[in-house]
Amino acid sequence: MITLIQLIILLAMILIGSRMKGIGLGVMGMVGLLIFVLVFHLPPAEPPIAVLLIILAIVTTAATLQAAGGLDYLVSIAEKIIRSNPSRIVFIAPFTTYFLCLFAGTSHLVYSLLPIIAEVSAKKRIRPERPLTISVIASHLSLTGSPMSAATATMATVLATSTASVDIMKVCIPSCLMGILAGILVVRRKGKELTEDPEFLEKMKDPAFAASIDKSSSGNTEIKPGAKLAVGIFAAAILLIIFFGSFPQLVPNVGAGKPNFSVNADGSLNLTSLIIIITLSAAALMMLLTRTAPSEVTKASLFTSMATAVVSVLGVVWMSATFMDANEPLIKRAFGEITQDAPWTFAFALFLMGALTFSQAATTRTMMPMGVALGISNPHLLAMFPAVNGDFLLPGYPTLVAAMDFDRTGTTRIGKFVINHSFIIPGLTAVLVTVAMAFLLSSILL
Secondary structure, three states: OOOHHHHHHHHHHHHHHHHOOOOOHOOOOHHHHHHHHOOOOOOOOOOOHHHHHHHHHHHHHHHHOOOOOOOHHHHHHHHHHHHHHHHHHHHHHHHHHHHHHHHHHOHHHHHHHHHHHHHHHHHHHOOOHHHHHHHHHHHOOOOOOOOHHHHHHHHHHHOOOHHHHHHHHHHHHHHHOOOOOOOOHOOOOOOHHHHHHHHHHHHHOOOHHHHHHOOOOOOOOOOOOOOOHHHHHHHHHHHHHHHHHHHHHOEEEEEEEOOOOEOOOOOEEEEHHHHHHHHHHHHHHHHHHHHOOOHHHHHHHHHHHHHHHHHHHHHHHHHHHHHHHHHHHHHHHHHHHHHHHHHHHHHHHHHHHHHHOEEEEHHHHHHHHHHHHHHOOHHHHHHHHHHHHOOOOOOOHHHHHHHHHHHOOOOOOOOOOEEEEEEEEHHHHHHHHHHHHHHHHHHHHO
């Protein structure tokens, strides 16, 4: 009974925090932790220091790339690709979005592409709902496979194998591509054609609206002089992380001794430390070689969003980990046999937690250790990793809201029952196919 009350408190704090948005999830997580400690006398779990430092390092590096003009340069390339064949935008836009976000390690880049996708679709009289929805889903899926995303780095630390980051990439990247393709196939004929949509036809009766839909856009963005160099440095950091993941025997060894946060028992640097050192060193090189002032980095939108991510992850993960640790024996008894006989059922828990927390990294850090405790094998955990992308289930995530705002035709919308919004079908299809393909690939490759 006490465990049930604690679970209700946990879910209540997550639900209230998600409705507050921003750092609300983090501060409400701390309220839950306070209740657990003062009322139930639960010992606080270890705070997620590694995840917080990874977010700090990776987002700082991405923000430096943004301040140096590198993200604008990447977006300009993506824009050219999308505009090059407008009649195929339903196929081109999602994959372009995926690879761009995969490279940068953040789904925030989709905000730059959404107005382009919406504009090109409307001009070509292709229902914007189709490419917009699956492109948003693609941006989310990119985080479960990108070596520069906090979610993937966190997953690698949970798997705790020398080649974890490479294993994640070789399983999750092709699986996500197949999932995106499946999502494209289910939306390519979704809804009425734009020329037959009554809402759009009514709006086109307004001359000003019609002119705004059909006006030409130059799409020219001024690129900073050091943008290409910044992208090159960022790419080198990614390759270096992949290199050490592929050849763990080449990871620097500082001598066996007392293991700590940075050093394993055999004296080798652990993956978390390597990622932090490499990414922040890359940020320093970008600042020095492109003459980007540190003050410009701290003003970048990605850098300011880091505070929200850090507070949110700290609160919800620390609260959830405290509950999990205190009730681990009961959880094992309740779900141990189920997950042993049908490990894929754990994917549903990952998906629902992702929908509640709106964070792939927080979901990974909260739930994956529980999967390890339940005895689920690493290949199966890796296969279920993309299931943490449940943040589209409730249409309050910023990328979903932005897509609806940019679609001036009104085809991308929230349904009458809220849950039946434009993103639900492509999102569920993409995640389901991705996880199924990941199970297949993990059984072959691992």
